Amino acid sequence: MGDAERTFDKAVIVDGVRxxxxxxxxxxNVSFEVGRGEVIGLLGPNGAGKTTLVDILSTLSRPDRGHAIVAGYDCVSEPAxxxxxxxxxxxxxxxxxxxxGLxxxxxxxxxxxxxxxxxxIRAEELIEEFELAYAGNRRVKTYSGGMRRRIDIACGLVVPPQVVFLDEPxxxxDPRSxxxxxxLVGNFKTCGITTLLTTQYLEEADALADRIIVIDHGRIIAxxxxxxxxxxxxxxxxEIVPQDLRDLPVIAETLGSLLPEKNRAALTSESDRIAMPAPGGTSTLIEVVGRLAAANIDLADVALRRPSLDDVFLTLTGDSAEPRTVVAEVMK
Known part of the structure; x- marks a missing residue:
């Protein structure tokens, strides 16, 4: 079946890959599916197996077992x-x-x-689309890092793809670039292009990814x-931050049973705040503020916080015996 006739329900299918x-x-035994236009954040520590997975999906490597299909094509039997x-x-x-650049x-x-x-014609369209017309006739060696990244991605879009792999783009x-x-990732989604995104900025995955897949030791763990x-x-x-750090022991005493023993034991002379579970959400926060106000303790900050994606990462992958760098990357 030719390219024009090929249809597919899922942009990426990974089934029992070893x-x-x-x-x-x-x-x-890695298995997952990705829909058309979906943005997936592929995260995991160094050595987790992400590089191998993308090598298989891009036909640079063959699985020993299982199947991988991208844009309706089998990665082993239909690599072209x-x-x-x-x-x-x-x-x-x-x-x-x-x-x-042109x-x-x-x-x-x-x-x-x-x-x-x-x-x-296509080159001129992309130069305009990526706002590089002013530099289109300059040698790439004169480009800034942001300009080089944009022209690199533009080169990959000369023929619109069905699936995009972006490694730490x-x-x-700088913030503007x-x-x-x-x-650009948002535009991919609008156009129905599927994106597998890897990044060392976890807030980037948080902001862009529809779903996140966490890989560790060759397995999907979340x-x-x-x-x-x-x-x-x-x-x-x-999280409670006093105006005077010397008030931390008094705060711990005032909180009483609200502060679990393990959090109390974690306080040291180097501590600058108290973090404690808030099972009741805002009601716990109100109780904390009320007790500290009654004790006339001045606070620099008190807030109800949710776990960050960094917290998720450390929790999910932090049981390894070996020190590992918590970054989200595929192609090293």
């Missing part, structure tokens, strides 16, 4: 169809520094099989929306 390297099990349907952007920008785009168009005229960028990448994962980590907690 991959080993010698005695190391990189992936163990997969490659025509995806965009893979790594941390290292794959551009020719000696060519201009020339890079034309070159990629020709590599994708476009005719000379069609490649030129905003790392090292980072927002531009965030907007999957869901950011809110669902935060609920798994624990309920809300109350």
């Amino acid at each position: 991959k080993t390297y010698d005695d190391v099990v990189a992936l163990q 169809g997969v490659r025509r349907s995806i965009m893979l952007t790594g941390q290292q920008v794959a551009l020719d520094d000696m060519l201009t 020339e890079n785009l034309v070159m990629f168009g020709r590599l994708y099989g476009l005719g000379k005229s069609a490649a030129r 905003s790392t090292g960028l 980072r927002q531009g990448i965030w907007d 999957e869901g929306t950011a809110d669902e994962l935060k609920e798994r980590t624990g309920a809300s907690y109350c």
